[in-house]
Amino acid sequence: MDNSLSPWRFCVAPMMDWTDRHCRFFHRQLSRHARLYTEMVTTGALIHGDVPRHLDFDPAEHPLALQLGGSEPDDLARCARLAERWGYDEVNLNCGCPSERVQRGAFGACLMAEPALVRDCVKAMADAVAIPVTVKHRIGIDRVDSYDFVRDFVGTVADGGAAVFIVHARSAWLKGLSPKENREVPPLRYGFAARLKADFPRLTIVLNGGLADVAAVDAALAQVDGVMVGRHAYHEPWFLAEVDRRWFADAQAAPAREAVVAAMRDYAARALAAGAPLRAVTRHLLGLFQGLPGARAWRRTLSDSGALAAGDADLILAAAAQVRAPRLAA
Numbered sequence: 001m002d003n004s005l006s007p008w009r010f011c012v013a014p015m016m017d018w019t020d021r022h023c024r025f026f027h028r029q030l031s032r033h034a035r036l037y038t039e040m041v042t043t044g045a046l047i048h049g050d051v052p053r054h055l056d057f058d059p060a061e062h063p064l065a066l067q068l069g070g071s072e073p074d075d076l077a078r079c080a081r082l083a084e085r086w087g088y089d090e091v092n093l094n095c096g097c098p099s100e101r102v103q104r105g106a107f108g109a110c111l112m113a114e115p116a117l118v119r120d121c122v123k124a125m126a127d128a129v130a131i132p133v134t135v136k137h138r139i140g141i142d143r144v145d146s147y148d149f150v151r152d153f154v155g156t157v158a159d160g161g162a163a164v165f166i167v168h169a170r171s172a173w174l175k176g177l178s179p180k181e182n183r184e185v186p187p188l189r190y191g192f193a194a195r196l197k198a199d200f201p202r203l204t205i206v207l208n209g210g211l212a213d214v215a216a217v218d219a220a221l222a223q224v225d226g227v228m229v230g231r232h233a234y235h236e237p238w239f240l241a242e243v244d245r246r247w248f249a250d251a252q253a254a255p256a257r258e259a260v261v262a263a264m265r266d267y268a269a270r271a272l273a274a275g276a277p278l279r280a281v282t283r284h285l286l287g288l289f290q291g292l293p294g295a296r297a298w299r300r301t302l303s304d305s306g307a308l309a310a311g312d313a314d315l316i317l318a319a320a321a322q323v324r325a326p327r328l329a330a
């Protein structure tokens with residue numbers, strides 16, 4: 001691998017209910033270098049809840065970032081310390097989530113209206129830990145669609161000690177759109193991320209939003225330091241098998257689907273022994289054969305409630321056996 005490449009060159013986005021530890025272990029079988037992010041964990045959940053349940057992960061998941069939701073500097077510093085102690089490689093602050101529940105807690109995207117507070121949050125976290133403190137944000141909130149807004153936000157927050165900004169390159173419309181619509185309706189403006197890189201050459205700028213093929217990632221990497229891919233990586237995970245060779249100059253061959261299936265069978269057996277239902281693992285695997293003729297049989301077998309209830313990890317092998325052999329080796 002080329003060590004001059006940014007560790008943020010290719011990231012898989014934090015996604016609630018999706019990028020749990022089982023999903024991340026699966027993604028790690030497909031790429032050794034992609035940087036993985038947890039689902040958002042709120043400071044309240046960590047301070048008052050079951051810390052191991054929220055923070056435990058498999059050592060294979062590195063490099064791994066914990067995403068926090070919160071807006072109280074002392075709480076965030078405390079949670080950043082927990083993240084560091086647990087072995088995370090990075091702690092990321094969510095300034096991009098538009099959900100109403102999150103707005104009531106006064107964090108997520110609405111924090112973009114308070115750059116000085118975000119700077120103080122970042123400073124408290126950066127003072128508390130040695131791992132990088134990074135920020136994931138939008139380019140604006142509501143109908144504010146001016147580059148100056150996001151430039152001033154990044155400039156202020158960088159003063160707190162964040163050097164990596166993950167830019168979901170659309171505004172968050174806090175009123176009137178559901179979180180799902182907020183990932184689709186506000187227009188993408190990749191040019192804003194490129195301008196941030198030009199205006200802040202020393203910061204690491206990572207572009208996120210709507211990237212769904214090799215050409216789009218290549219085009220982004222010509223302008224910024226890294227990309228973050230969310231939905232496409234989840235729905236078509238085989239895309240991740242390209243990442244190491246193509247974007248990290250790692251000559252090691254991409255894994256074979258067969259090897260990934262075998263690794264996930266063994267992982268599922270361990271997860272079952274630890275008390276997880278089989279579905280908790282298999283639900284993330286449904287896209288593995290996406291676009292291939294056996295895809296439907298694979299999905300159907302892995303979603304069969306009766307078979308899942310039997311709790312036998314070999315179901316994953318049985319599902320793969322239905323995808324014809326030459327395609328499995330592809």
Ligand SMILES: Cc1cc2nc3c(=O)[nH]c(=O)nc-3n(C[C@H](O)[C@H](O)[C@H](O)COP(=O)(O)O)c2cc1C
Nearest residue numbers: 013014015016039040094168209210211229230231
């Ligand atoms: C199901 C789902 C859950 C998400 N949860 C989070 C989250 O917890 N934290 C966050 O910063 N963004 C979250 N996002 C937004 C993604 O991280 C990403 O910014 C967005 O999907 C745009 O990237 P994409 O077009 O590559 O999917 C979520 C997105 C989806 C689809």
